[in-house]
Structures are given as structure tokens and as C-alpha cells.
Amino acid sequence: xxxxxRKLAHLxxxxxxxxxxxxxxxxxxxxxxxxxxxxxxxLREQKEIxxxxxxxEKMKQHLRLNAPELRQLxxxxxxxxxxxxxxxQRAKNNQEEEQKKREKLEE
Numbered sequence: 076x077x078x079x080x081r082k083l084a085h086l087x088x089x090x091x092x093x094x095x096x097x098x099x100x101x102x103x104x105x106x107x108x109x110x111x112x113x114x115x116x117x118l119r120e121q122k123e124i125x126x127x128x129x130x131x132e133k134m135k136q137h138l139r140l141n142a143p144e145l146r147q148l149x150x151x152x153x154x155x156x157x158x159x160x161x162x163x164q165r166a167k168n169n170q171e172e173e174q175k176k177r178e179k180l181e182e
Contacts, residue, residue, distance in 0.1 A: 139145055
């Protein structure tokens with residue numbers, strides 16, 4: 076039992092020495108940990124920017140869908156577009172009919 080305790084104490088002492096050396100190396104090379112913390116900060120900032128952007132887009136979409144003035148304006152614009160398309164179509168059909176009438180008269 077005493078021999079086992081001595082071996083375990085020796086292993087623990089070696090592990091402590093390795094740990095202390097590791098800590099010294101970490102202190103000697105702060106750039107590595109500094110780079111990592113910079114990267115973490117950058118990623119957190121990017122995530123926050125993305126979150127705010129998504130929230131703003133959702134708010135705009137909500138306002139567009141729920142604002143009566145905007146709904147009326149969109150409805151009016153769509154109605155005008157459809158009526159404009161009909162007028163263009165009618166004018167085109169009238170020109171085609173007139174062209175056909177002229178062709179028949181010329182024959």
C-alpha cells in the first residue's frame with residue numbers, strides 16, 4: 076500500500092510539473108488566446124448584427140401586412156397595373172382589327 080501511494084504521489088507530482096509548464100507556455104504566448112478571444116468577439120458581433128437584421132426585416136414585413144394605408148396603396152397600384160394591361164391589350168386588339176379591315180378592303 077505504501078509503495079502504491081508513493082507511485083501515485085510521484086505521478087501526481089509529474090502531472091503538476093507538466094501543468095505548470097503548460098501554464099507558463101500559455102502566458103508566454105498570449106497571442107494565441109488573444110486571437111481566440113478576438114475571433115469569439117467577432118463571431119458574437121456578427122451573430123448579433125444578423126439577428127438585428129432579421130428582426131428589422133420581420134418588423135417591416137409586419138408593418139407592410141398590417142398597415143391599412145399600405146394595403147390600400149398596394150391594392151390601388153395592382154388595380155392600376157391590371158387596368159393598364161387591359162388598355163394595352165385593347166389597343167393592340169383594335170390595331171390588329173383595323174389592320175385586318177384594311178387588308179380586306181385592299182383585296
